[in-house]
Amino acid sequence: MFETLNAHSDPESVRKAAREGFLNGPTAGLASGFVQVNLVILPEADAAGFLRFCQANPKPCPLLAVSEPGSRICKALAADLDIARDVPGYRIYRNGVVSESAADVAGEWRDDLVTFALGCSFTFEHALMQAGLRVRHIEQGRNVPMYQTSVPLTSAGGFSGKLVVSMRPFAAADAIRAIQITTRYPQVHGAPVHLGDPSLIGISDLNAPDYGDFVSVGDDEIPVFWACGVTPQQVLVDSGVEFAITHRPGHMLVTDIPDNSLALF
Amino acid sequence: MFETLNAHSDPESVRKAAREGFLNGPTAGLASGFVQVNLVILPEADAAGFLRFCQANPKPCPLLAVSEPGSRICKALAADLDIARDVPGYRIYRNGVVSESAADVAGEWRDDLVTFALGCSFTFEHALMQAGLRVRHIEQGRNVPMYQTSVPLTSAGGFSGKLVVSMRPFAAADAIRAIQITTRYPQVHGAPVHLGDPSLIGISDLNAPDYGDFVSVGDDEIPVFWACGVTPQQVLVDSGVEFAITHRPGHMLVTDIPDNSLALF
Structure with missing residues (x-):
């Protein structure tokens, strides 16, 4: 059904493979040349505070995009995107601990969840x-x-x-x-x-x-x-956040943003 | 006759003080904000080779300007300039050794001398x-x-x-x-x-x-x-050059070029 994913795959193919359950491993080396991002997903009640935290700590938490509350799309990251399903692996945090891993978080989705996309060293x-x-x-x-x-x-x-x-x-x-x-x-x-x-x-x-x-x-x-x-994943634990979702380490969201477009000069 | 030279002096005042013999010491800290340069002065016969050498070694020998043969002016460096007198101290090389220091080199000047101005870390x-x-x-x-x-x-x-x-x-x-x-x-x-x-x-x-x-x-x-x-001063010695003039270390030519104008971005 899906051809083998590799460096030459386009970003949309990688996301669709994750969405359909055919990809559940790390994304290093896939869709070379496109930005992969760290995700932090928080209830709106915590999101404003986390936004201030990222602004105050831009080197570990470089913000590329923030979604509208409840939205599973984010045009700044990709044209065709389902935030709750397009990552090959998620972590769910409850009361400051990683409570479980999940292949998708559609069942956990809430109308108040805000997604933060943070730059990743792959770029x-x-x-x-x-x-x-x-x-x-x-x-x-x-x-x-x-x-x-x-x-x-x-x-x-x-x-x-x-x-x-x-x-x-x-x-x-x-x-x-x-x-x-x-x-x-x-x-x-x-x-x-x-x-x-x-x-x-x-x-x-x-x-x-x-x-x-x-x-x-x-x-x-x-x-x-x-x-x-x-x-930021360690910060969620250290800060004892009530509920949060992130990607599993190494299992990044592959965006449509070309790596080179992030170069300052 | 000359007021005290310091960081607030303009570059022309520093050059004139050297020209008139009132300044024969190091230039560090004088005319702050203006580019000071290393000088290498060579007969035209050696100049083309030295130019190739600088081009091949841009980190130690970053070329800011090269004069016309015989000329004691260089508009790229300063409006009012006498290359043979505006440096507070010169070194003269004969057959690969530093043969003497001099307060000016007007008496040594030749119609075939080419001046190389190289950037200096003061900037x-x-x-x-x-x-x-x-x-x-x-x-x-x-x-x-x-x-x-x-x-x-x-x-x-x-x-x-x-x-x-x-x-x-x-x-x-x-x-x-x-x-x-x-x-x-x-x-x-x-x-x-x-x-x-x-x-x-x-x-x-x-x-x-x-x-x-x-x-x-x-x-x-x-x-x-x-x-x-x-x-480059060490290179003149190691290469056994027949005749050359440089500034004395620390006794730089002060130019009219603002330091900030050399910033790439």
């Missing part, structure tokens, strides 16, 4: 590779290593927590180039937040990421740290 | 400080520390040598910011060429710069290295 990784840089975890077929830091976020709207970062190792000249390239993409976490000594941001063991997979850092390399889209 | 340091970053050697009233590296330059036009770098220490977040800011100024060395471990570019002791002054690097800081305008 800048695409730009890094187009510039000839080698991204270790992609070359090794792993998830990017992610770490809980001790860096406090700016509390706002009833939300608070600490920054989660992703790490990519580079030789110094490539690290400088990676900073230049990601600076062009503020809507997908932008420039790194740290580089070098991990202990300065509260990471005790680089070899033991809190999320994702281990990748090695060579003696002649520098670990470079970007704000990570896992941050 | 990007001004931009760094305007962005609120603290530049250690300036705060400590010292010269920037400079190091001979093992990084080979691209040989061209009969010129060759190794890269000389300047070093400024920053905390990681400020290092990232400094990379962003200096990226905007490719005509004054642009983005750093290295950061972190000095040994990777052949620097054995960060506390013993080859030129300039020592500055300390804190445990929570990263040394950041930029290509340096001393590189």
